[in-house]
Amino acid sequence: MKNIKRILMVALILCIILLIGACGKSTKENDESLKDSKDSQDSGSNYVVGFCNYTVSNSWQTQMEAEFKYACERLIEEGVLSKYYITNADGDANKQISDFKDLMTKKCDAIIITAASASALSPVCEEAVDEGIVVVSFDSLVDTSEITGKVSCNDVEFGEIGAQFIADSIGGKGKIAMLDGIAGSTCSEGRTEGAMNIFNKYPDIEIVNQTNADWDYAKAKVVVEGLLNSGIELDAIWSQGGAMTQAAVDAFNEAGKSLIPMSGEASNGFLKVWKENLDNGFSSICPGYPTYISEVALEQAIRALNGETIEDLYVLPSGSIGDEDIDDYYNPELPDSYWVITHLTDEQVKEIFK
Amino acid sequence: MTFKVRFVNHYKRRRDIYNIYALLLLFVIISSILDKDFLTLRNLTNIFTTNVPFLIAAYAQTIVILIGGVDLSIGACISLVTCIMATIGTEGGWWSAMPGIFISFLVCAVLGFMKGILITKFGIQALIATLSISLIIGGFSLAILDKPGGNVSKEFSKPFSSDISLFIICTIIFILIWFMLNYTKFGKYIYAVGGNSLSAYSAGINVDVVKISGFILSGFLIALAGVVSAASMRSGDPTSGEPLTLKSLTASIIGGASFSGGKGYIECTFAGVIIFAIINNILNLLGVSTFYQYIAQGLLLIFAIAITSIQDK
Known part of the structure; x- marks a missing residue:
């Protein structure tokens, strides 16, 4: 009895694995x-x-x-x-x-x-x-x-674009918070390095908080809520990810605070939040990797x-999108997670994110 | 032990091994039918050599599972070793890597000792103790190297991670562990303690010492896995080892090691690792989306556990 069960089990699993292999094989043969x-x-x-x-x-x-x-x-x-x-x-x-x-x-x-x-x-x-x-x-x-060759998007440049915008919009003076990506990732370190290149030129900019929020909405929201509760008056937030900036905007709105300049990233979801808050005086910039x-x-x-x-x-x-370019890139019909600097057609994007 | 009992035990043990190797053979046959590039010397060498850290990590996990524990810090320890290797003695001849290797083995042995102490003397569950250790070590690794990088001397890493030396290392390690588990007193103690620590205790075995030694031994293996990993990457990476925690666990269980302890064989773990590696390899060769690799791995795990539990009934 045990043996029959076992043999059936082996047969079943092998069939499934074969099937998976066969599916892949058939598409390749096509x-x-x-x-x-x-x-x-x-x-x-x-x-x-x-x-x-x-x-x-x-x-x-x-x-x-x-x-x-x-x-x-x-x-x-x-x-x-x-x-x-x-x-x-x-x-x-x-x-x-x-x-x-x-x-x-x-x-x-x-x-x-x-x-x-x-x-x-x-x-x-x-x-x-x-x-x-x-x-x-x-x-x-x-x-x-x-x-043979390398193709890169410059992480440092990404960080610099956002940081320069922050420095300009607060007049080179004030308290800022930094939302970083995953500790140890090349991308996060590069973007932070770019931001520091700019911020180091402005001695009056004080970085009151720098946290690895892992490009994650939930983690960033906790960080920003904590900062709001601590009573520190922030002048700007440098963020290296769209979802994190989105979280910061939501935290500010929920706390009833007026929005401060924050850097973002070129995702459709962030552009939506940005567009919705333009009238509240929200200003941002989003560098983006194609x-x-x-x-x-x-x-x-x-x-x-x-x-x-x-x-x-x-x-x-x-690429970088400023306050005036939003409508060229934002597409309300596509999901939030869509990245706007792309060669894909709207149909292809819908296909991926269906 | 009467002759009959001994024979039955022997048969049970053989049955586990035959089962897993029959499965391995099936996988090899199916794979070679599915793709003509599978059964080439080059591909088979790749399957083996790129999985050596995984293989040694799985041995380390099997030993811990045998003594009735589990180690969730294996991946973090391997990452730590690669970081140590990539920051100490980075330039110069092959001997320049020796201090790094020495420190790695020392650190892993101490960590193994700590895990053993936490579990035996403080009575913390292996799951919790090793998970906490894993978090602490993860932090240390990031403190040493905040991102992948560093350098491991080329004069050391090139010959050390060549196909031939990896084969030699794996063969020696396999024979050592196999001999220890089957033909030494310590090996018998490991099975006894894992199988039933109370009766092992009443039989006069110092259970705590066996458990702690098991973790230290596993620590040495982890250090070796880390050194091989660092040599093949020629650098360190504070997170590279992480997937090995779950993979080593999966392979041990595919190989029939039982969480209740005292059951599992090193030769089965070897087969478990190779089966796991073949699945990834063949699906890559077929150009099947990676998502299916996870499905196949999951199915394999369920299958392996089901087999073991049916047999145990």
Whole structure:
């Protein structure tokens, strides 16, 4: 009896795992048949590319991965690519190393990577380059110069844009609070570094509080409520994330305090809050990373595959939205988590966030 | 112990091992049917070498589970070791990494001792004690390295994390643990204490000493996992080890280790780790979305636990 149960169990689970594998396999085979049909039409270059992603834990990353996917599908139709792979390490540097090696096993001609850890992924990237694979690192960069190219958005610049706005709007003098991202993340440290570059130029700006609110609405709200309760009169808040600024605005409104200048980030949700509070005298700026950075990295990789020389470091300019530009970017029909500096069409965005 | 009882025990033990290796074989067969790149030397080497820290961490977890505990601080300790390795002796020949290695082993052994003391002498549950230790160590790691970085001497890390040396390290470690658990008094004590600490106590075994020693031994393994991890990343990372806590737990349980203690085999944990690694690998090779990897991992875990509990009935 025990044995029968056990055998049934094994059979059941294996079926499920096989099924999962088969689902994946069938979509890939579709890709291949697509490739074959393309082959007969034109002789494209038919590269295989891989995207070694480290996480899709937030909507920016989801949208960024989607930009890559749509760009690949377009390039497959154009006959430039034959196949693409996406791996995801869920923030685990060790898993990302093995993901990267899996992409090498699949004989990718080019791999673009956004790294869970700047240093940890360097050895494996160098190994791939030694084998003649084009490696382009973007967003969260790897810490080695021995790769084909890098594409970055400048974290420091992001921090500086927000901080300069804060300094200007309070006349270079006053008490401010800083809401940082996750302690230890390259992005958070870079943005904070940028902000400090600016604030250090203004001796009269006093930083009364600096907290890692992890880009999280709930955590930021607790911090700002605490500051409001402590009786400190803040003049401005420098925040490095849209959700955190949104939380700060809500905390101020709930406490019945008049709004002070706060820096934000280019998400649809934040633009909504900003637009709603424009009449209350709320002023902000939002620097934003374009989500199409993955597409830019892919284009760089393909240029390199085609034998062109590419820049060692291509810095994609941070977009920035001011009080007067809101209507150009804000789309009330799309969800809050949508990032407005994008190449995706509204339909594609709806598809992702459905 | 009569011959019959001994034979039955032997058979039970063999059955656990046969089951898990049969499962492993099935996975290998299915995977090689699904993707032609799976059964290549290169891919099999990758599966093994990229999971060495995971493998050693799982051994550490298995030993703790055997003595009836659980260690939720394994990941944090590994992160700490990578931070230590990346800040001490960062330049120079292979010997420059030695002070870092020495300190790492010392720190992990002391931490293991502390965990053991908290659990045995203060009577704190293993779950709580190791969770608190994990938080404290996480803070220390961030204090040493606030973001991934630092450097581990290339002269040390390149040869140390090469495929061949990883194979040698894993083989030696496996044989040592396997020998210790099966053929030494200490190994028998570990199974006795985990199985039933009261009867172990009445049989004259110093339960507390065995538990504390188990945690110290597990500490040494954690340090080794951290050193391998630091060498393969050639740097430190204050958070890189975190996923290993749950992964090591999962692999131990897939391998049939029981939370009630006293049951589990090192050779099964090895198979558990490799099965876990194969799932990720094959789904990557097939280009299946990562989300399904979690589903597969979850199913595997439920399956493994169900098997163990059916067998225990």
